Amino acid sequence: MKTATRQPVRAVDPESLRIVEGPGLYFPHHEFPCTGSRTGQLSRDRRVLRAMIRFENVTKVYDQKARPALDAINLEIDRGEFAFLVGASGSGKSTFLRLVLKEDRASSGAVYVAGQNVATISSWRVPRLRRGIGVVFQDFRLLPQKTVFANVAFAMQVIGKSRSVIRDTVPEVLKTVGLEGKEHRFPHELSGGEQQRVAIARAVVNRPGILLADEPTGNLDPTTSMGIMGVLDKINQNGTTVVMATHDDDIVNEMRKRVVELRNGVIIRDESKALYTSMIPVVGASRRLKDASGREDTAPPATPGSEGAR
Amino acid sequence: MRLAFILGEIGGGLRRNLSMVVSVILVTFVSLTFVGAAGMLQLQINQMKGFWYDKVQVAIFLCSDGATSASCATGPVTEEQQANLQTLLESAAVTQYVNDFTFESQDDAYRHFTEQFANSPIVDSVTPDQLPSSFRINMEDPEKYQVISEIFSSQPGVETVIDQRQLLEQLFTVMNGASLVAVLVAGVMIVCAILLIATTIRLSAFSRRRETGIMRLVGASKTVIQLPFILEGVIAAVVGAALASGTLWAVSKFFLGDYLSQQYPDTAFISPGQTLLLAPALLILGASLAGISSLLTLRKYLKV
Known part of the structure; x- marks a missing residue:
């Protein structure tokens, strides 16, 4: 624990984002054994380092007059995790992905990628950050x-x-x-x-340690989409963290992975092994709903106070 | 590997944008030719200054038969006046300003005149009597012309004291004016070149935005993304600068060297070798113009 606090990570080490292929898969988070995270309270620094992507109270405002694209988001995606980002157009999915890539700056709050606050990455080091992140789009590019x-x-x-x-x-x-x-x-x-x-x-x-997919199956028929999902799953099995923004309910229901649902810039649901639409009626604020959703082993949206839940 | 990749990108960019690249080459060529022409004129002025200032400085013209100025009302210079002038020239008050002096008699003057205007009919109508004899003074410091002028102008038998540099100065004024015009034209052309390079780079960046977008996403460094574009502009500008240098060299070799120097054998013209001294300056100027303007354009139109 002390080692983590003593060595604040100042620069993104691209190796920490990279997955080395082969029988001995390289998981940088092995330095921070999971057993510890399950048994006791984790220091904040350690949680920051363990999560591949971590949003701390992140707000993104494009237009001062309109509502924020993301509104005080707290979210943590662990190394090797597979997460769906669902929600209607304009709910903030793309903004989320852009913030991870440092294509945009958060208006407030902090975005951590592989333990590094992206706001502190100097512009000439941004390419190194991006080398650790793969991106796939709907239109292939x-x-x-x-x-x-x-x-x-x-x-x-x-x-x-x-x-x-x-x-x-x-x-x-x-x-x-x-x-x-x-x-x-x-x-x-x-x-x-x-x-x-x-x-x-x-x-x-x-x-890359992270693969971001922005509606990768948006242009494809259901059968082909399932093939693509197989590929993404295989990549995830090899240790890459996958975050996929999608509208495709069939796929989400088929995969049964973690689902983070955004609406109007707010996380209204964060369930593991979930379906595209929640089985719980969505009413009111998100925090209470998530607590009622009966999650078992998902990380809660990371507020320092709620960490004991894990 | 990366170098090969960048070179490939540059080649592709130049080919895709060929007409724009050609126009960048031509505009930098013309503008740098004007810059170089101004430089050549200055070199030529310096050359002539060095050549002439040693030879002609101050001439004290003595009264001759045809002299009409008031100081010559008493008629042509007498032997006594001439001897007085010579004594004055050798006096301590004057020698401190004078390196040496020679006396040019009317016959000497006539001989120089006929040599100089050998092909002109005017020679037939001039006799030695009409030409003034003169003391030719080589000054210690050419700027002290005023002192000599004050001492000698009022002496009897002196028609006029002429600083021959002033005759040259008129020529130099004309040449300076010409080089100023060349610099102004060059300035306008350079503005054109900068804008054209900026537009070309913008088009090039736009036509390759897919590639650069992907390069950004996979984490290519700023250098790898931007360098091909910058080098594209720089290469075009350097080609233009090379053409301009070649043109200037050709002008100094064939026009100054072969043609003008035969017409005016007395005049020292700059050599093609001296012109080539301008070439590195033009190349650096062209390259930095292109480099800076493409860098500024990319900053605006190619987010990294």
């Missing part, structure tokens, strides 16, 4: 003039990986997402599902 291989290799080239490392890694990742033998196709020669697999391969090729 592939480069149309590049082949599948080149699209995935691009993500490695631009951060200066050597040609031999690229040659070794890309086929491996393409295999993980189920695109073996399609290295030399162009994006327009692929189906939507396959294109999204390429995008996922690109997002995880640098072994």
Whole structure:
């Protein structure tokens, strides 16, 4: 416990965000044994370090006159967790993802990624933060003039990986997402599902600790979507924390993972192994509802006072 | 690897934006040619100053038959007046300002005149009598012309004291004016170049926003994202600067060197080698113009 308080993390170490593949998966949080977290009170510093993504009372205001996009959000997503972010358009899902990537600054409150308050990351270190985070979008965002291989290799080239490392890694990742033998196709020669697999391969090729997916199945039919979910699940199994914003109720109901529901910038539900729509009628404030939702092993929205609940 | 990647990006960008790149090259070429022309004029002025100031300085023209000025009312200079002047020139009051002096007789003057205007019919109508004899003074300090002028102007037998530098100064004024015009034109052209480079880089950044967006997301550093764009502008500007240097060199070699120096064999023109001294300055100027304007543009249009 003391070690954690004595060593405040000042800079994001990209290694702490990265997952090393292989039999001995590297979980940086092993330094902070889970047993301790279950048995006793954790110091705040330690909780900050253990969580992969942690929002502390985060408010984001785009327009002073309108309501905040995010309103005093407290949320903690642990390393290796798989969480759905659900809610209507405009509920704050995309803002949440943007804050994690430091595309925007929180108006107030603190966002921690891998134990580091992103507000303290200097602009020239932001790329290092982003190397630890993979992102997938609804519209794939592939480069149309590049082949599948080149699209995935691009993500490695631009951060200066050597040609031999690229040659070794890309086929491996393409295999993980189920695109073996399609290295030399162009994006327009692929189906939507396959294109999204390429995008996922690109997002995880640098072994990020976090994968953010912004409605990755929004353009896909249900069967293809389930295939994509299989890929994301596999990546999650390998130790990557996955946060997926989605409207797709079938998928959420099928996966039975943690569900965080946002409405008008407020978390109105945070359940583990949950369904797209809560089985409990949603009335009134969120905090009381969550307490009534009968969660077993989900982290509560992290307010320092509520930590004993875990 | 990263270098190869950046070079590839630059190549792609230049190819995709070819017409804009060509216009950037041409605009920097023209503007830097004007900058270089101004520089050449200044070099030429310095060259001529060095060449002439050693030779011509102050001339004391003595009264001749044709002299019309009031100081020559008594007729042409007498031998006695001339001897007095020579004594005065050798006196301590004057020698402190004078390196040395020579006497140019009317015959000497006529010979120089006929040499200088060998091809002109005016030679036939001039006789040695009409040309004034003179003392040619090489000054210790050319700026002390006033002292000599005051001492000698009022002496009998002196028609006029001329600082020949003043004749040259007129020429230099004209040349300075020309180089000022060149600098002004260059200034306008440089503004054009800066705006054009900014627009080109903006277009280039816009046409590649997909790539740069992905680069941002996967954590490419600012350098890797921005460098290709900046280098694109810099390369175009450097090509323009190289063309401008080449043009200036050609002007000094073929126009000054082969043509003008034959027309005016007495005049020392700058050599092509001297012109090439301007080339590094033009290259650096072009590169920094492009670099700075693309950097500022990117700051606005390419978020990293």
